Amino acid sequence: MTSALDTIIQGILLGGLYALFAAGLSLVFGIMRLVNLAHGDLIVLAAFLILVLVTALGLNPFVAALVAMPLMFAAGWALQYFLLNRTLGADILPPLLVTFGLSIVIQNGLLEGFTADSRRISAGGLESASLALGPVNVGVMPLLTLVSAIAVIIGLNQLFYRTSLGRAFRATSDDPVTAGLMGIRPKRIFATATGIAMVVVTIAALYLGTRANFDPTIGPARLIYAFEAVIIGGLGSLWGTLAGGIVIGIAQTFGAAINPEWQILAGHLAFLLVLLVRPRGLFPRAVD
Amino acid sequence: MTDTSLTPWKVETRTKASAISAIVAALLVLFAFAAPLFASRSVLQDLFFILTMLVLAQNWNLLAGYAGLVSVGQQAFVGFGAYAMFALVILAGLDPLAAIVLAGIASALLAVPTAFFLFRLQGAYFAIGSWVIAEVVRLALAQWKTLGGGTGTSLPREATRDMPALKFIGDLFGVKSSGAGDILTYWLTLLLAIATIFLVYRLLRSKQGLGLAAVRDNQEAARSVGVDARRMKTLVYLAAAFGTGLCGALIYVQKARISPDAAFSVVDWTAYVIFIVVIGGIGTIEGPIVGVIVFYLLQTLLADYGSWYLLILGLVGIATMLFAPRGLWGLFADRTGIQLFPVRRRLTGGPLSSTRKGGPHG
Known part of the structure; x- marks a missing residue:
C-alpha cells in the first residue's frame, strides 16, 4: 500500500516537472495558436545558458536562473517579433515548419558549441536531500519543482486575469483584428507572450538541468511530454496543463514500477487513452 | 486565337512543356534502368539513397501538400515497414x-488504428499526435526481444545472399552477390519512385484529386459541393503509409541491420524529408524532385562539417518557408509558367482560348 502511495506521490512530483515544461507552451498556444516545435530545444538552450553562468561566474544555479531570465525574455521577444510573427496566419504549415527548422538549428548549434557530452548543473547537495512526509520520503528538488510549477501557474493566471497586459492577451487571443482597433498592437503582445513563455522555460530549464543529465539532443522528448500535458489538460487552461502533467507523471511512474522499460511508453499510452475518451482534453476552455 | 468558336471548350491539363518533359522523362527512366551497366557500386548506392528520399x-x-495532413510521425511507417x-x-x-x-501492406494496416486516433485531431494536434504514435510504435518494437529489443538485429546473410533474383542479376552482370544486391535494391527503388510519382500524378489529375485540392483550399466550401473530405484524407493517409512502409522495408533490405532508434529516427525519415519538400516546393510533384537534388548536393558539399550540415539545412528550410513559401520550384514555375507534371486544369478552345497563368491550382 505504501509503495502504491509512494508511486502516486512520485508521479505527482514528476508531473510538476512536466507541467513546468508545458506551461510556456500552453501560454503561447493559448494566446496565438502557435505550435512551437522548438519549445523542448529552447528549454535545453536555457539549461546550457544556466550551465555557462554557473561555471563561468561561479553563481548558484538559482541565482544563475534569475540572471538568465531577462536574457531569455529578450531572446523570446526577438524570436517572436522578427521570426515567428511572420509565420502566423490561417495556414498552420509555416509556423510548424519554421519552428521545426528552428528546433534542428538549436540542437545542432548546441552540439557544435557544447559537444554531445551529457551535462549536469550542480545544486550543491540539494539534489540528494529528502524530506520524510508521513510514510513516504520525498526529494527536496522534486518537491521544489512541483511548488515552482504551481507558483508559475498561479502567477500566470494572475497576470492573465488581473492585469491590463493579461486583458490584452485575452483580447488578442479572441480576436486580434478587433483588439488592434482598441489600440493593442498584436505583434508586440505576441512578442511579450513569447518572452514570458521563455522566462517560464528558464525555470523549467533550472530543474531539468539540476535533476538529471541533459545533452543537446533531449529537447524533442521534453517537447512531447509538454505537448501531451497541454493536450490532456485542454487548450487554454493552465490548471488543466498541471493536471495533464500529473497524469503523464503518474502513468510514467506506474509504468516504471512494473517494468523500467515501460516508463515512457506508459506515459504515451495514457495520453492516447485520454485522447480516445476526451479528444478535447480534460478541462477545455477555449473553443478551437 | 484565330479560329474563334470553331473548337469546342475543353478542360485540359496538358501543356507544351509537359509533352516535352514526358519524352525527356521516358528517356531518363530508360537511362536510369540501364545505370547498373556503367555506374559503379558507390554511384548506385548514392542513387539508391536519393531515390528512397524522393x-x-x-x-x-x-x-502535407495536398491533403493538409502535416505529419511529423512518418518515421512510424518507415520503421514499422522495416x-x-x-x-x-x-x-x-x-x-x-x-x-x-507484405511490409508495405503491414504499414497500411498499422495506419488504420493510427488514423482512428489521429483523425480526431486537427492541425498542430495532428502533428504532435503523429509523433507520439511513432514513439509508441518505436518503444513497443524495442520490447520485441526476438528481433534484438533495443539494440536491434541483422538480416541473416543467407537470406539476402540466396535470393533467386540475385543469382539471375549476378549472372547477367557478372558480379558477386553483394554487388547484385545493390543493383536489385536500386532497380526496386527506381521502380517504386516511378510508380509513386505516376500514381500521385494520376491521383491529382483524377476527380478525387480535384476534390483533394478543393478540401485543402477550403474544406467547408469543398464539403458543401459534396466532397467527402474525411474519406479523401483517410485514403491519402493509408496510401502514404503503404508507400512509406514499402520504402522503409527497401531501405532496410539494403542496410541489412536494424535498430529501433535508427529505424524510427525523426531526423532521418521526417526532418530531412520535410526540408526536401519545403525547399523544393510543397504542393507540387516537381518540388520533391528539385528538393532531393538540392539536399544531396548540400549533403555532399557539407559532408565534412558534421552538425553544421543540419544547422545549415535548418536555416535554408526556415528561409525558404519565410521568403519563398512555394519553394525553389514555385519560384521557377511562377517566373516561367512551366509545369512538368501539369495538374492544373485550364480551359482551352472555345471563342476565347484562355491560357491565363497564375490561377488557383487543382
Whole structure:
C-alpha cells in the first residue's frame, strides 16, 4: 500500500516537472495558436545558458536562473517579433515548419558549441536531500519543482486575469483584428507572450538541468511530454496543463514500477487513452 | 486565337512543356534502368539513397501538400515497414522481396488504428499526435526481444545472399552477390519512385484529386459541393503509409541491420524529408524532385562539417518557408509558367482560348 502511495506521490512530483515544461507552451498556444516545435530545444538552450553562468561566474544555479531570465525574455521577444510573427496566419504549415527548422538549428548549434557530452548543473547537495512526509520520503528538488510549477501557474493566471497586459492577451487571443482597433498592437503582445513563455522555460530549464543529465539532443522528448500535458489538460487552461502533467507523471511512474522499460511508453499510452475518451482534453476552455 | 468558336471548350491539363518533359522523362527512366551497366557500386548506392528520399518526400508531400495532413510521425511507417520485413524474413523465413511487399501492406494496416486516433485531431494536434504514435510504435518494437529489443538485429546473410533474383542479376552482370544486391535494391527503388510519382500524378489529375485540392483550399466550401473530405484524407493517409512502409522495408533490405532508434529516427525519415519538400516546393510533384537534388548536393558539399550540415539545412528550410513559401520550384514555375507534371486544369478552345497563368491550382 505504501509503495502504491509512494508511486502516486512520485508521479505527482514528476508531473510538476512536466507541467513546468508545458506551461510556456500552453501560454503561447493559448494566446496565438502557435505550435512551437522548438519549445523542448529552447528549454535545453536555457539549461546550457544556466550551465555557462554557473561555471563561468561561479553563481548558484538559482541565482544563475534569475540572471538568465531577462536574457531569455529578450531572446523570446526577438524570436517572436522578427521570426515567428511572420509565420502566423490561417495556414498552420509555416509556423510548424519554421519552428521545426528552428528546433534542428538549436540542437545542432548546441552540439557544435557544447559537444554531445551529457551535462549536469550542480545544486550543491540539494539534489540528494529528502524530506520524510508521513510514510513516504520525498526529494527536496522534486518537491521544489512541483511548488515552482504551481507558483508559475498561479502567477500566470494572475497576470492573465488581473492585469491590463493579461486583458490584452485575452483580447488578442479572441480576436486580434478587433483588439488592434482598441489600440493593442498584436505583434508586440505576441512578442511579450513569447518572452514570458521563455522566462517560464528558464525555470523549467533550472530543474531539468539540476535533476538529471541533459545533452543537446533531449529537447524533442521534453517537447512531447509538454505537448501531451497541454493536450490532456485542454487548450487554454493552465490548471488543466498541471493536471495533464500529473497524469503523464503518474502513468510514467506506474509504468516504471512494473517494468523500467515501460516508463515512457506508459506515459504515451495514457495520453492516447485520454485522447480516445476526451479528444478535447480534460478541462477545455477555449473553443478551437 | 484565330479560329474563334470553331473548337469546342475543353478542360485540359496538358501543356507544351509537359509533352516535352514526358519524352525527356521516358528517356531518363530508360537511362536510369540501364545505370547498373556503367555506374559503379558507390554511384548506385548514392542513387539508391536519393531515390528512397524522393519516395519518402513524395509521400509526405501528398499528405502535407495536398491533403493538409502535416505529419511529423512518418518515421512510424518507415520503421514499422522495416521491422515487418525483418520479422517476415527472420521469423517466417520469407524471401526478402515478398517480405517487402507484405511490409508495405503491414504499414497500411498499422495506419488504420493510427488514423482512428489521429483523425480526431486537427492541425498542430495532428502533428504532435503523429509523433507520439511513432514513439509508441518505436518503444513497443524495442520490447520485441526476438528481433534484438533495443539494440536491434541483422538480416541473416543467407537470406539476402540466396535470393533467386540475385543469382539471375549476378549472372547477367557478372558480379558477386553483394554487388547484385545493390543493383536489385536500386532497380526496386527506381521502380517504386516511378510508380509513386505516376500514381500521385494520376491521383491529382483524377476527380478525387480535384476534390483533394478543393478540401485543402477550403474544406467547408469543398464539403458543401459534396466532397467527402474525411474519406479523401483517410485514403491519402493509408496510401502514404503503404508507400512509406514499402520504402522503409527497401531501405532496410539494403542496410541489412536494424535498430529501433535508427529505424524510427525523426531526423532521418521526417526532418530531412520535410526540408526536401519545403525547399523544393510543397504542393507540387516537381518540388520533391528539385528538393532531393538540392539536399544531396548540400549533403555532399557539407559532408565534412558534421552538425553544421543540419544547422545549415535548418536555416535554408526556415528561409525558404519565410521568403519563398512555394519553394525553389514555385519560384521557377511562377517566373516561367512551366509545369512538368501539369495538374492544373485550364480551359482551352472555345471563342476565347484562355491560357491565363497564375490561377488557383487543382
